[in-house]
Amino acid sequence: MFYRENGQFKTSYQADLALFPVAQDRWALLALLAVAFVGVPLVGSDYFFRAVAVPFLILSLAAIGLNILVGYCGQISLGTGAFMAVGAYAAYNLQVRIEGMPLLLALLGGGLCATVFGVLFGIPSLRIRGLYLAVATLAAQFFTDWFTNRVKWVTNDSSSGSVSVGNLQILGFGIETPVQKYLLCLGFVAVFALLAKNLVRGAVGREWMAMRDMDVAAAVIGIRPVYAKLSAFAVSSFIVGVAGGLWGFVHLGSWEPAAFGIDRSFQLLFMVIIGGLGSIAGSFFGAAFIVLLPLLLNYVPHWLGLPLSTGTATHLEHMIFGALIVFFLIVEPHGLARLWSTARQKLRIWPFPH
Amino acid sequence: MQPRKIATIAAALAAGLSALATAPLAQAQAAGEQFVPLLVYRTGQFAPLGIPWADGKQDYLKLVNARDGGVNGVKLSFEECETAYDAAKGVECYERLKGKGGGASGFDTQSTGITFAVTDKAFVDKIPVETPGYGLSQSADGTVFEWNFPLLGTYWTAADVMLQDIAKKEKGSLKGKKIALVYHDSPYGKEPIPLLQKRAEADGFTLSTFPVTPPGVEQKSTWLQIRQQKPDYVLFWSAGVMTPAGIREAQASGYPREKIYGIWWAGSDHDVKDIGAGAKGYNAITIHNSAAKDKVHDDLKKFVYDKGQGTGVPAGVGTLAHTRGMMISMLQVEAIRAAQEKYGKGKVLTPEQVRWGFENLDLSADKLKALGFGEIMRPVKTSCQNHMGTDWARIVQWDGGKWNIQSDWYQADKTHIDPLVKEYAAKYAKDKNIKPRSCG
Numbered sequence: 001m002f003y004r005e006n007g008q009f010k011t012s013y014q015a016d017l018a019l020f021p022v023a024q025d026r027w028a029l030l031a032l033l034a035v036a037f038v039g040v041p042l043v044g045s046d047y048f049f050r051a052v053a054v055p056f057l058i059l060s061l062a063a064i065g066l067n068i069l070v071g072y073c074g075q076i077s078l079g080t081g082a083f084m085a086v087g088a089y090a091a092y093n094l095q096v097r098i099e100g101m102p103l104l105l106a107l108l109g110g111g112l113c114a115t116v117f118g119v120l121f122g123i124p125s126l127r128i129r130g131l132y133l134a135v136a137t138l139a140a141q142f143f144t145d146w147f148t149n150r151v152k153w154v155t156n157d158s159s160s161g162s163v164s165v166g167n168l169q170i171l172g173f174g175i176e177t178p179v180q181k182y183l184l185c186l187g188f189v190a191v192f193a194l195l196a197k198n199l200v201r202g203a204v205g206r207e208w209m210a211m212r213d214m215d216v217a218a219a220v221i222g223i224r225p226v227y228a229k230l231s232a233f234a235v236s237s238f239i240v241g242v243a244g245g246l247w248g249f250v251h252l253g254s255w256e257p258a259a260f261g262i263d264r265s266f267q268l269l270f271m272v273i274i275g276g277l278g279s280i281a282g283s284f285f286g287a288a289f290i291v292l293l294p295l296l297l298n299y300v301p302h303w304l305g306l307p308l309s310t311g312t313a314t315h316l317e318h319m320i321f322g323a324l325i326v327f328f329l330i331v332e333p334h335g336l337a338r339l340w341s342t343a344r345q346k347l348r349i350w351p352f353p354h
Numbered sequence: 355m356q357p358r359k360i361a362t363i364a365a366a367l368a369a370g371l372s373a374l375a376t377a378p379l380a381q382a383q384a385a386g387e388q389f390v391p392l393l394v395y396r397t398g399q400f401a402p403l404g405i406p407w408a409d410g411k412q413d414y415l416k417l418v419n420a421r422d423g424g425v426n427g428v429k430l431s432f433e434e435c436e437t438a439y440d441a442a443k444g445v446e447c448y449e450r451l452k453g454k455g456g457g458a459s460g461f462d463t464q465s466t467g468i469t470f471a472v473t474d475k476a477f478v479d480k481i482p483v484e485t486p487g488y489g490l491s492q493s494a495d496g497t498v499f500e501w502n503f504p505l506l507g508t509y510w511t512a513a514d515v516m517l518q519d520i521a522k523k524e525k526g527s528l529k530g531k532k533i534a535l536v537y538h539d540s541p542y543g544k545e546p547i548p549l550l551q552k553r554a555e556a557d558g559f560t561l562s563t564f565p566v567t568p569p570g571v572e573q574k575s576t577w578l579q580i581r582q583q584k585p586d587y588v589l590f591w592s593a594g595v596m597t598p599a600g601i602r603e604a605q606a607s608g609y610p611r612e613k614i615y616g617i618w619w620a621g622s623d624h625d626v627k628d629i630g631a632g633a634k635g636y637n638a639i640t641i642h643n644s645a646a647k648d649k650v651h652d653d654l655k656k657f658v659y660d661k662g663q664g665t666g667v668p669a670g671v672g673t674l675a676h677t678r679g680m681m682i683s684m685l686q687v688e689a690i691r692a693a694q695e696k697y698g699k700g701k702v703l704t705p706e707q708v709r710w711g712f713e714n715l716d717l718s719a720d721k722l723k724a725l726g727f728g729e730i731m732r733p734v735k736t737s738c739q740n741h742m743g744t745d746w747a748r749i750v751q752w753d754g755g756k757w758n759i760q761s762d763w764y765q766a767d768k769t770h771i772d773p774l775v776k777e778y779a780a781k782y783a784k785d786k787n788i789k790p791r792s793c794g
Contacts, residue, residue: 051449055442149539149565159548160490160541162470166786176478252441254470256541258568259441310436311396311405 003347019197036186041179049178052291057185058246060287063271064189064196064280065239070269071277072200073232074212075125076133079140080240080268082121085260086144087114087241088248089154092163096156103168103175107188107245114241115234122233126226129215141262148257164254181250188246192239197280199235208232209278270321274328276337285336293321387431388424388690388702389455390415390683393447393463398438399569400465400594402624403675407464408434409666410679413654416665418687420657425691426699431455437468444468445475452481457705460484460503460686460712466542469502474786476501482689482709486682487512487618487641491545491771492778494742496713497790499779503712505685506734507641507745509545509617510774511766513589515747516615516639517553518764520587529558534585536576536592536600539565543591546617548778550589552770570596577603590616597625601633611635612751618644621750622674623757631754638750638757642731644677645750645757650726654680674757677730684727685734688715713738732763738793 003024010016020026044053066080091110095101121140125133148154148161155163168175175184199205207228210218219225248255267290275286297317301308308316332338394408395401415430424430433454435447444463452458460482463469469489476483477500484503485493491510493502521528535550537543547563554561562585564576570592577600580588588609592600597620604611612635616625621638651672659668670676693703693711703711715736722728734743749761783790 047449047453051446055446145567160466160470160544161539162467162541164470164474164785252445252471253474255441256467256470258467258540263440309396310394310434311401314397314436314438 001350003344003350019201033190037183041183044179044182046178049182052295053182054178054185054251056287056291057182057189058243058251059268059271059291060284061185061189061192061246062240062243062268063275063283063287064193065236065243066268067272067275067277067280067283068196068200068208068239069232069236070272071279071282072205072212073208073229073236074215075122075229075232076130077137077236078134078262078265078269079121079137079144081260081262081264082137082141082144083114083118083237083240084244084247084264085148085257086117086237087111087244088255088260089148089163090114090241091245091249092165093154093156095165103170103249107242107249110245111238111241114244115238118233118237118240119230122230122237125229125233138262141265145257145261148260160256162254162256163248165249168249175250185246185250188242192242193280196235196239200280204228204231204235212278270325274325274335276335276340279335279337279341281340282335282337285340289336293317293324386702387429387455388459389451389457390430390432390686391447391451391454391458391461392432392434393437393444393451393461393468394434395437395439395464397436398440398594399596400439403594403619403622404439404464406622406624406666406670406673406675407679409664409670410676410681411462411683412665412679413658413671413676414650414680414683414687416658416663417650417654418683420661420663421653425687426694428690428694428700428702430687430690437463437465439465439467441465441467441471445471448472448475452479456702457481459690459703459705459708462486462682462686464488466490466545467540470541473499473502477788479705480709481705482712484682484685484689484712486685487678488542490782491549492775492782494740495775495779496737496739496741497779497793498783498788499741500791501709503736503741505712505715505736505741505743506681506731507747507766508742509591510549510771511742511745512617512639512641512747513546513549514553514766514771515749515764516589517550517557518767519637519639519749519761520615521557522761524586527557531559531587532562532583532585533559534562534564534580534583534588536564536566536573536580536588536590538570538592538596539567542593546589546591549771549774552774556770566592566596566600568596569594571599573600573603576600577607577609580604580609581607586613588614590614590620592616593619596620598629601626601629601636605629605632612637615639615749618674618678618747621757624673624675626752633752634754636752637760638674638752639747640674640750641678642681642746643748643759643763644674644681644730645748645759646677646729647672648726648729649723650680650684650730651677653726681727681731684725685712685715688717688725692716712736713741715743738791 005022008023069075069077087110090113091106094109095106124136155161175181207223210223211228271286271290274289276282294317298313392411395404396408415432419429435451437444437447458481462484463472466488469485472483482501484505486505487507489504491508493499493504494508550561566573566576590600611633614636616638618639618641626633654671658664689708689711692714693707697703697707713736715734717734719733722731732746736743745766747764748759750757751760
């Protein structure tokens, strides 16, 4: 009843090709952006920003990057933590070694270094697929673990291997309070989500999806595999690298190589799988699921009044997590995004059943 | 199809309900209680160390509530938060607990990595971070690190004491000797390296470092290299599952365990119990005298465990890690007590007031005896410049069945440590734009 396109006639090709053709979608998105940029800073608590909103935003950005690679181009990657690490350490080196380096340039520079790294480790994808490619990207993960631990200049010769970043500021505006950090991350996520959405709708995105669905047939009709696969690695690594820079600079402030370990790679892969492969909105759903579920599992025993030792709670969290991942893969392999789009389909003809 | 649809909707609802998780926890404690956050790791690669440590921390707080009725009548409330030794989780726990109950009295992060992440934030939030026996060694300098308290000893003092004990065995001189450091490849393991390098220069021994990739269960190649290089002594900076794995590899490669010195986190009962006689001769350093048993253990049994309120198993009381946990909680409680002397007895204190308490700890031998720690600790006094207090250590040795105290009391030789602390603290102050305060 409310979500129908009745009376919405497109009078130009531009209107027909719009990102959100249905007017209600556009209004809903504008409302969401208004709430995110204006509403949430007014009502959110410090804890909410620091421990929930900022990690959620940064991880959803990384999930968007990974979704481009895994969901749209079909190249399995277990090295996302490595790309985040490269982005973070490159941004750190740019900031520490160049006097007066602006924060935004440092983060984008970190992303570019991650791009180079990603393309390098994406070269095996031209010859191997599936599980074997996953193992090759795993090599990227372990290589980065070794690299950031052993090579001294990466951590600016820090004796402990830990690096930390000083006061962040953009054009004189300090980024110190949780609200400012939240708004910075929100800005990055909004811009990159728009870029990613447009990319996947364009020619490049279609090439990626063709490679994912049937790469031999795609090559036959003239899509160059080298270009498609390496561009997917490049774009994905750039976004993930920027996310890594944000994770280190804004969320942690001070980090060690273990912060970008194999667990982070798995976490991002689960986000993308549960959220929905091949969907930008799915990255957000997956990130929300993975960031919020442990918190929920922590609080439920309290709400129910059950005294649960923290160790047991963490073990339970791992078990329930694994069970939910298996459940989602069986019941809805296309993830939460498919559930959401099914709901929207049903809304279009609501209150009628068909 | 119907059950599947219902199940799918239920799962989606669960995912959606997670959004509600951001609501803050209801305050469990009544007003008028001093809140102590307990960051622990009962899971993960360090769990074998973390579980008795966490039990010890909680047990002592329960003891103070049961035996003394709190600190001058102010009961202690506490809440555990699981970090699994992960910096991001540690930061989340810190954010969640820092504002509870009038302000957290102090954070014992139990991890050097998490300390790095939390130190920057605690400086802004004005909450003390106590890191007894770990953390940044340079944070002993109170003029730069106003909110950090590496009480009782740091990794630099530990390394120094180990070298002193080795020097004693080598008739006073380390010249020409080969000393290897096998360490957990993380900020925790890398901490002693600057001090060891300086001592190697000064005393004329060769230092070789062997990093072990976390979690440290794979050490075959490391100990084969040690078998090739044949260092005279091995300093072992491990924790959790890495320790027994390392000792087993040492046994397999035939390296004499008497030549291995484990740091205090690598020298507790759970590390060597399963190996038993195979680890005979393995030395460990203890912070102060955490291997001893004293009146506090009896009190704990009487007031907490006999009433069924104990956190861990009764057999865990008296193990080194458990005692260390109790020592850390004791320091927290004494800081609260010292602060109450200044700011009002029987009052609930703010974190800044507790910080003053940490900075003005004066635990004399009589006080320690009254608290039941007379055998375990020597007198400790902190000041504005010296946030470490007085460091003491002893060497203990495993004889196959239990730990025996092997040496007398050691104190670290400050000739090398003090300049290093100053140098690193000044570097930190420069990097972070901190103006060192004057202690006058």
